[in-house]
Amino acid sequence: MSRVQLTPLASLRVSRYQIPAHSGIPNTSISHRPLLIYHSAFLPSSSSASSIESHLASTGVVSPRWRYTMYSTTHFHSTSHEVLCVFSGRATLCFGHEDNPDRVQLDAEAGDVMMIGSYPKGCDWDMCYGKPEEEIKVQGIKDLPWFERDPIYGDEGPCLDNL
Numbered sequence: 001m002s003r004v005q006l007t008p009l010a011s012l013r014v015s016r017y018q019i020p021a022h023s024g025i026p027n028t029s030i031s032h033r034p035l036l037i038y039h040s041a042f043l044p045s046s047s048s049a050s051s052i053e054s055h056l057a058s059t060g061v062v063s064p065r066w067r068y069t070m071y072s073t074t075h076f077h078s079t080s081h082e083v084l085c086v087f088s089g090r091a092t093l094c095f096g097h098e099d100n101p102d103r104v105q106l107d108a109e110a111g112d113v114m115m116i117g118s119y120p121k122g123c124d125w126d127m128c129y130g131k132p133e134e135e136i137k138v139q140g141i142k143d144l145p146w147f148e149r150d151p152i153y154g155d156e157g158p159c160l161d162n163l
Helices: 049-059 132-143 158-162
Strands: 013-017 035-039 062-064 083-085 090-095 104-109 113-115 118-120
Touching: 035 104, 035 158, 049 062, 049 083
Parallel strands: none
Antiparallel strands: 013 035, 035 113, 062 118, 083 113, 090 104
8 A cells, every 4th residue: 555645734735714603513612723624635646545544543643433425414523523534536515514604615625634534542422413412512522632743744733733
């Protein structure tokens, strides 16, 4: 299996978004950690699903747990931050709730990374949908630890700017 080629940090385009809570979905309002988008972090010509998973495992920050299409139901995780890597195709993704006027809607394509399929080592994830009975779970989000190393770049990287 070939190694992935990363866009050099000096050339990496990163978008940061703060998304207010909406319809029971806390978004970034609880922890004030932005949604981070690493545009074309993985060069598509070198980025198979297996090679991206191997790269994530080698940085030792997150554990790839699934490979599938995007989940189409609005949800959030109260027990873990999430790292999504696009290895093929393209899609328009919505972050923040489809009815939220401050949602982030963007076109993602192979090579992009969203930090919001992989989870920090030792963390399990839950599925929350903004139901009133999930409010107690929302409060625990502010205590979730942030990444100590960048899941893509290791000891350097954009997510470390948010420590």
